[in-house]
Amino acid sequence: MIDFKEVDYEGDSWELFARDFLEEVGFFIESTPDRGPDGGKDLLVSEELKGKLNKYRFRWLVSCKHFATSGRSVAEKDEPNILERLSSFGADGFIGFYSTVPSSGLNTRLNDLKKELKIKDFRIFDQKIIENYLIRIGYSKLIMRYLPESYKIVKPLHKVLDEYIPLTCEVCGKDLLEALYRENYKGIIAQASDLDEKGVEHVKKVYCACKGACDKQLRDSIYKKYKLTTSWKDISDLAIPLEFLRYVISAINQLHDGEYHYEKDAFEKEKQIIISLAQKVLRETTEKEKERVVSLMSFPF
């Protein structure tokens, strides 16, 4: 999904990406990319570990390797003098930040160093792990900056309001919006309504659910309670900009025509769903636009 070949090979781009990525993950950046004693570029980050009585700072030496174009794995020979590098930086552990994967030889070597208590710990951020982080909430700006072409394909979720609003299945609690990265046409948005004698459709309930068992359970309970039938739309379709727009416009039209009436809870839920979908469909708001919105909101009506 994400093509790391996009990150420039020249200069420090991969190292700068690693720095910004690890900062987003929550590490404290102690030093920016610097040439290590072996000529490789290393980065120093730390985190606070909490014991029962004390807090400890754990320092990680981050080795950045960008082999995405050749696609080859990072071998033992690409990571020489690990112990010397750790001690020269006063680091406790080793992080490999790779745009490919580590070789099995390198993995064995690191495991041995840990077993022999020569290093306290190690972690590998390989292409798949980095990708898994990037498609979570909060990383969209990072993808936009370093991986602009992948950004168009991934369409990462971003916060429209201050808080992320999930599209939660009302039965099992799964976030159906976040799940769109892994699966399609597995979640729905449904409405339960009935017609009165004047032909006005009263929407009594709006809900999100997984297709299949969760939806069936809800439909059955709604039918039992209100004798209502439901209509539904696929969330995967509503994530398409044009379909999203059609959804919003058709709701406006129906309300305008007077053919439609939402009950209070259903109306609130509908608005939440539209805002939630907007986190996938709308483009990211720039910092400048955000400032503008804040100043517009400060004007009295």
Ligand SMILES: [Zn+2]
């Ligand atoms: Zn469910």
